[in-house]
Amino acid sequence: MRAAIFDGPGKPLRLDEVPDPVAEPGEAILRVRACGICGSDIHATAEGVARVGGVLGHEVAGTIESLGPNPMGDWNVGDRVFVVSQFSCGTCGWCLVDQAHKCESIKFFGALGPGEPDGAYAELLRVRTNDLLRVPDGIDLGLAAMVEPLATGLMLIREAELSIGDRVVVMGGGPIGLATVLWARFFGARRIVMTEMVPHRLELGTAMGATDVVDISGDTDVKTEVEALLGQAPDAVIECVGRPGILSQAIDMVRHGGMVIAGGVCMQPDTLSHLDAYFKEPTVRFPATYTKAENQFVIEMIAAGRIDPTPMLSHRVTLDELPDAFEALRTPTDQCKVIVTP
Numbered sequence: 001m002r003a004a005i006f007d008g009p010g011k012p013l014r015l016d017e018v019p020d021p022v023a024e025p026g027e028a029i030l031r032v033r034a035c036g037i038c039g040s041d042i043h044a045t046a047e048g049v050a051r052v053g054g055v056l057g058h059e060v061a062g063t064i065e066s067l068g069p070n071p072m073g074d075w076n077v078g079d080r081v082f083v084v085s086q087f088s089c090g091t092c093g094w095c096l097v098d099q100a101h102k103c104e105s106i107k108f109f110g111a112l113g114p115g116e117p118d119g120a121y122a123e124l125l126r127v128r129t130n131d132l133l134r135v136p137d138g139i140d141l142g143l144a145a146m147v148e149p150l151a152t153g154l155m156l157i158r159e160a161e162l163s164i165g166d167r168v169v170v171m172g173g174g175p176i177g178l179a180t181v182l183w184a185r186f187f188g189a190r191r192i193v194m195t196e197m198v199p200h201r202l203e204l205g206t207a208m209g210a211t212d213v214v215d216i217s218g219d220t221d222v223k224t225e226v227e228a229l230l231g232q233a234p235d236a237v238i239e240c241v242g243r244p245g246i247l248s249q250a251i252d253m254v255r256h257g258g259m260v261i262a263g264g265v266c267m268q269p270d271t272l273s274h275l276d277a278y279f280k281e282p283t284v285r286f287p288a289t290y291t292k293a294e295n296q297f298v299i300e301m302i303a304a305g306r307i308d309p310t311p312m313l314s315h316r317v318t319l320d321e322l323p324d325a326f327e328a329l330r331t332p333t334d335q336c337k338v339i340v341t342p
């Protein structure tokens with residue numbers, strides 16, 4: 001099969017012919033129909049975190065091409081599926097209660113670290129059948145690939161424990177920030193302010209449900225502007241940027257005793273004023289993983305027409321176009337979520 005290989009930081013992805021994956025017991029091979037390019041892939045290739053020689057890509061929808069022995073669940077060749085982006089055993093106590101991230105043998109496909117299995121920037125993908133979810137016929141598989149970032153946004157809002165009528169700030173208008181805005185609205189926030197510096201992302205923020213957007217490209221005093229819009233400091237601040245200094249800004253912005261969620265995964269060490277945090281007494285959380293049930297919920301909400309993530313899907317590219325599209329995403333332009341359709 002053809003796949004896009006990561007050769008190391010500073011090198012573009014390289015298309016090559018590699019052996020077809022083979023399904024072991026409990027596994028399946030998917031024909032990849034759609035795979036989203038994720039910000040964490042961009043970060044991980046720049047920082048040298050991604051596995052050299054590996055295939056990235058973990059936001060996947062496809063069809064079952066073949067099944068290994070003893071599949072978990074009632075699966076057939078040709079079924080349309082979304083894959084929860086993990087590689088779970090499916091049989092231990094944690095997996096059985098949908099806490100697969102605590103599974104002792106858990107891996108995450110997508111080559112985002114040493115030892116992690118290959119991902120879906122390829123024609124075929126090896127998955128655990130425990131991680132599959134059925135995609136209803138009415139849902140386009142390109143849209144189904146967006147369930148993963150939407151589930152991440154859902155996880156961030158779940159961790160924020162919003163109360164009805166809370167005032168929420170979402171920092172950053174990339175796909176995760178936009179998904180977070182969508183769920184903040186869905187779960188009853190009073191007002192949702194999204195901060196961002198890229199013009200088309202500010203527009204998307206409004207399209208996805210932000211009641212206000214703040215352009216931080218100039219020398220805006222963000223904290224003052226947010227308080228003026230909300231009439232008080234926000235109850236919850238969810239940062240979806242992942243750069244050094246952002247967490248301090250979020251703690252500075254939130255109301256006394258408010259909730260701060262670190263949603264952007266900052267890959268460099270960060271400094272933080274303990275004294276500022278001490279006087280604020282915020283709750284600060286670093287949520288890492290959604291559950292299979294949350295991914296299932298996202299699929300059901302799309303199928304029911306209760307959420308519409310289509311404005312976020314900005315481009316579709318082929319596997320041949322992937323290396324260039326991937327490099328282009330290192331500097332924000334008019335792209336939001338780019339989907340690879342091998």
Ligand SMILES: [Zn+2]
Binds near residue numbers: 040149
């Ligand atoms: Zn992702």
Ligand SMILES: [Zn+2]
Binds near residue numbers: 093
């Ligand atoms: Zn397990």
